[in-house]
Every structure is written in C-alpha cells, then in structure tokens.
Amino acid sequence: MRLARSLLLHGALVAAATLTLLPLAWMVAASLVPAGGSSDLLANLRSGSLTLAHYDALFTRLDLARTLANSAGLAATVTAISVFVNALAGYAFAKLRFAGRDRLFRGLVATLVIPGQLGMLPLFLLLKQLGLVNTYAGVVIPGVASVFGIFLVRQYALSIPQSLLDAARIDGAGELRIFASIVLPLLRPILVTLAIFTFLGTWNDFLWPLVVLTDDRLYTLPVALANLLGEHVQDVELMMAGAVLTVAPVVVLFAALQRYYMQGIVTSGLRE
Amino acid sequence: MRRRANPAWLFVAPALAAIALFLFVPVFASLLLSFTDFDIYAVAALRNLRFVGFANYQTLLAEPLFWQALRNTLYFVAVGGPLSVAASLAAALLVNARLARCRPLFRTAFFLPVVTTLVAIAVVWRYLYHPRIGLINQLLAGFGVAPIDWLGDPHWAMPAILLMSIWKNFGFNMIIFVAGLQAIPERLYEAASLDGAGPWRQFRYVTLPMLAPTALFVAVMTMIGGFQLFAEPYVMTQGGPSNHTLSVVLLMFQEGFRYWNMGYAAAIAFVLFAILLAGTALQLKLRPLGGGPT
Numbered sequence: 299m300r301l302a303r304s305l306l307l308h309g310a311l312v313a314a315a316t317l318t319l320l321p322l323a324w325m326v327a328a329s330l331v332p333a334g335g336s337s338d339l340l341a342n343l344r345s346g347s348l349t350l351a352h353y354d355a356l357f358t359r360l361d362l363a364r365t366l367a368n369s370a371g372l373a374a375t376v377t378a379i380s381v382f383v384n385a386l387a388g389y390a391f392a393k394l395r396f397a398g399r400d401r402l403f404r405g406l407v408a409t410l411v412i413p414g415q416l417g418m419l420p421l422f423l424l425l426k427q428l429g430l431v432n433t434y435a436g437v438v439i440p441g442v443a444s445v446f447g448i449f450l451v452r453q454y455a456l457s458i459p460q461s462l463l464d465a466a467r468i469d470g471a472g473e474l475r476i477f478a479s480i481v482l483p484l485l486r487p488i489l490v491t492l493a494i495f496t497f498l499g500t501w502n503d504f505l506w507p508l509v510v511l512t513d514d515r516l517y518t519l520p521v522a523l524a525n526l527l528g529e530h531v532q533d534v535e536l537m538m539a540g541a542v543l544t545v546a547p548v549v550v551l552f553a554a555l556q557r558y559y560m561q562g563i564v565t566s567g568l569r570e
Numbered sequence: 571m572r573r574r575a576n577p578a579w580l581f582v583a584p585a586l587a588a589i590a591l592f593l594f595v596p597v598f599a600s601l602l603l604s605f606t607d608f609d610i611y612a613v614a615a616l617r618n619l620r621f622v623g624f625a626n627y628q629t630l631l632a633e634p635l636f637w638q639a640l641r642n643t644l645y646f647v648a649v650g651g652p653l654s655v656a657a658s659l660a661a662a663l664l665v666n667a668r669l670a671r672c673r674p675l676f677r678t679a680f681f682l683p684v685v686t687t688l689v690a691i692a693v694v695w696r697y698l699y700h701p702r703i704g705l706i707n708q709l710l711a712g713f714g715v716a717p718i719d720w721l722g723d724p725h726w727a728m729p730a731i732l733l734m735s736i737w738k739n740f741g742f743n744m745i746i747f748v749a750g751l752q753a754i755p756e757r758l759y760e761a762a763s764l765d766g767a768g769p770w771r772q773f774r775y776v777t778l779p780m781l782a783p784t785a786l787f788v789a790v791m792t793m794i795g796g797f798q799l800f801a802e803p804y805v806m807t808q809g810g811p812s813n814h815t816l817s818v819v820l821l822m823f824q825e826g827f828r829y830w831n832m833g834y835a836a837a838i839a840f841v842l843f844a845i846l847l848a849g850t851a852l853q854l855k856l857r858p859l860g861g862g863p864t
Contacts, residue, residue, distance in 0.1 A: 304669045311664050315679040318737065322682065324705055325694045337703035383584045390581035399578075409593065411850060413798055415819055416839050417596030419832045420603055423613075424596065443588035473577040502687045504801045505819075509827055520689035524805055527693060534697050541690035552685040556678065559685075563742065564749040 329538035336534045352539035365522045373500040376441040383443045388451025436510040454488035491562035519544040604836035626837035639821040647796035650732040657740040662747030681741035692805035695734045724814040731802045743788045750784030818842045
C-alpha cells in the first residue's frame, strides 16, 4: 500500500517535472542542430550532427555581444543603485524615528497595487523632456527605488536589536557610520535576495525597454530577440540560440543563489 | 541641537524622491493626460494640447476593439487565474508530500520556468505551437489528434497563450503554497487522523481551510499579474488572429506608443486600474465566504 502510493507519487512528480522541463530542453536541443533540423529533432540528435553555428551567427553576423553587454550592464547598474537606495530607506522605516514614519510607510505599501503601466505614458514624456529617451539612463531611472524593495528590507530590518544601535550611538558613532558598519552587514541576506529579484526583474523586463529604446545598438536581449523574430521567424534554430543566450545567464544566477531567492518569495508573500 | 535636521530624512530622501518623481507624478499626470487629446501634434508642440473632459472615456466605451481587449483579458484572468492557482497547489502538494524523495530537485524543476525571460519563452512556445513542425502537434499526433493551428485559430489562440502562461508561472505560487503547507501544525492532522479522517477528508477539512489566507494572497497576486498580460500576445500573435488575443495593455501600448494617442491610451490605463482595484476589493470581500478555519 505504502509502496504503491510512493510509486504513484513519484510517477506524478517525474511526469510533471518532465513536462515542465520539456520546453526548455527543446529550446536548448533545437539551438544545437543544423538549420532546419528542429522539425525532426530526435533524428538530428541521434545522428549526432550538433553545431554551434547559430551561436556563432548571433555573435558575428547579428552583433548580439553588444546586446548581451547592454543587458548585463543595465541589470547590474539598476541592481547596485536600487539595492543601496532601498536599503537606506527600508532601514530608516524600520529603525529610525521621524515624524509621520508609519503613516508614510503604510501609504507607500498601498501603492503596491498600482500597476507599472499606469504612469508609463507621462514618464516617457518626462524622460523625453529631459533628453533621456533612447539612452541607458532612461532604462535605469524608473528602477532607482522600489516600494517592494523598501518593504522587503524594512520587514527584515525590524529584527535588528535596538540595543546594538543604541550602544553604537553612545560610543559616538554617526548614523551613516552605524549604517555602513553595523546595519549593512546584518542586512546582507535580504540584500542578496533583493539584488537577485532586481537583477532578474531588470534582465527580463520587456515593456519599458521596448518603449524607451529606439536605437538597436542600445537594445536589451528581450527587445532584440522580439525584433529579431521579425526578420528571422523562419530560422527556428537561430532564434532558439538567441533564446538560450537570453535565458541562460538568469538561470545560472538563479541556480547559484536559489536559497536567497526562494526565501525572498516566502518573506514577501506571507508577512502580509 | 533641536534645529538640526533629523538624519532619518537623509536615509529616506533618495528613495522617496525617486518614487515621487518616477511613480507618483507620472501616475497623477496620467490621470490628467486621460482628460486631454494628447496626440502626435501635442508631442511636437504642447500648445496643441486641449482638455476634452471625459471624451476619451466616452470614445473608449463606445469602441468595440476596447471591449474585445477587455473580454480577452478577463477571459485570461477568470479562466487562467483559477487554473494557475490549482496547478500551483497541486505541485505544492506533490513536492510537499511526506513520502516524496528529492524534494529540492523537483521544486527547482517546477520553479525554473519562473526565472526565465518571458520574451524568450514566448518565442520558444511560438515554435512549440507551430501547426506543422511544432513539438506539441507532433506529440498529439502520437495520440491520433489532428494538427491544430494553435496560434492561428481564433478559438485556440487564447487558450494556447493561457497554457504557456500557466507553465511559466505556476512555480512561483507553488513556493508560497509550500510555505503555507509547512506552517500548518502537525497536531491538526494527528487530531483529524484520530477522529478517523482519511487523506481526502484531512485535505478537505484541515489543509484547505488552513491554506485559505495563502490562497487568497496568491489569487489576488495572480489576478493583478493577469491583467497586465502583454509580452505573450506581443511576441506570439501580435494580438491576432483577428484581435482574439489583444489584451488591454497591448491595446494601450499600440494606442500610446504606436499611434501616439497618449490621452486615449492613458484613459485605457485608468479603466484597467479601476477594474484591477475593483477585482482586488471583491476578492478581499469574498474572503469570509471562502472557508476559513471551521
């Protein structure tokens, strides 16, 4: 009975996992077979005629190395800035006293229901006035601070012992000094979590870069890939190489820092 | 001493300034924008701008294309939402089962689609759905199913996008459900077991009621995400065939950034926001009816 149930359970688990991974496996396999080979993928895999030609074409003919660098640079920049800015604010909302603090925080959290698209049109016009449309800065600017990030840091910072901060104040340390040498190290786990969220979010973002970037030399990978589809829709294998190039870096990053990522979802999801 | 500014403001100022400038001001401006005829001429010179009152909203509500986009989006939310939550719960129950081995491995497998780039994945599924060479039709042919033109057939295009979207997202809610499951005290199951409850009744009378708050959170978040449907139809169908996958955000994007009808597009954004708020309020209100610890 127990054995039968275990078999059934693991059968279901393996079947579900296979179905889940199948599209990703197909993407990788299709990117490695010669042009036109993806329609009979298994035959091509069995005959062992694998090739890296499509990746080669991406980097030589289509100049996607620049696009890859754009994506990486922009995601890293947004992450660095926003983690720092959100850490400052999240800590202050948890541990420093100032007039109207809790009301302000509740007000901020209420804005989490505002979808990003709501302010997108005027934001575009604003950046146009500032001459930032079609620049890297235009992509970075909306990500400089986020209510979600402040919320995440604040919930975590609540657990910092007040006595630790008071002791440092008695020793004459300034607030910035306390933040840099005591608070930041304590916040490290949640900042790593926030950094992964932000990096993946920026890397995967599509609508805003699509709106704000018009010059294909500035494109990020998702925008370039959607654009590439227009001319190369028949080149299945080439498109799959592009998809792998777009997906692989974030999958590797996730695999390396999985623990922090999963914990972050639970923290943000259950402390409502 | 008393006159020195509170250093706390130094900590919150950068974040608050950024949020005010790049979120609050644009959202407020967007509301104003929706009462103007802001178009390509106003982009060129602001003096071409006129206030038109509720004209954009009137046009919108009389426009069949908007209603179609709204119907498509509501279908995506109302059919896809519950299916997605059910898939997440099923996956959570499987990986959290007491007998399950290699849990982290399965959890990671189910979660992997979540971290992938939506645009790239939409490109992949576009090929998976290809009527002739697509993997899905090839697999179905093994069961004797005739080829389906998934993305080209008006009846199948939205369900196809929906299926892809569930595949992409169920892992996220699964993680939240697993955390919810692990928070249920073991003694409740022991007590139910002593009372003679089998696995199904334990699930029905212990697991489900205890998971209700988690399920509510997950349902609201899934709904909010669903209303923002954009990249899937943009990449896979461009809203076709004959606008059967046109979503509200895609319509907003086309009106605003293709045709520069920004006043009109802002009105679309606000109608979407109003529906989103109403949907959230409705779900929070329905909570007492949805079970709760009994």
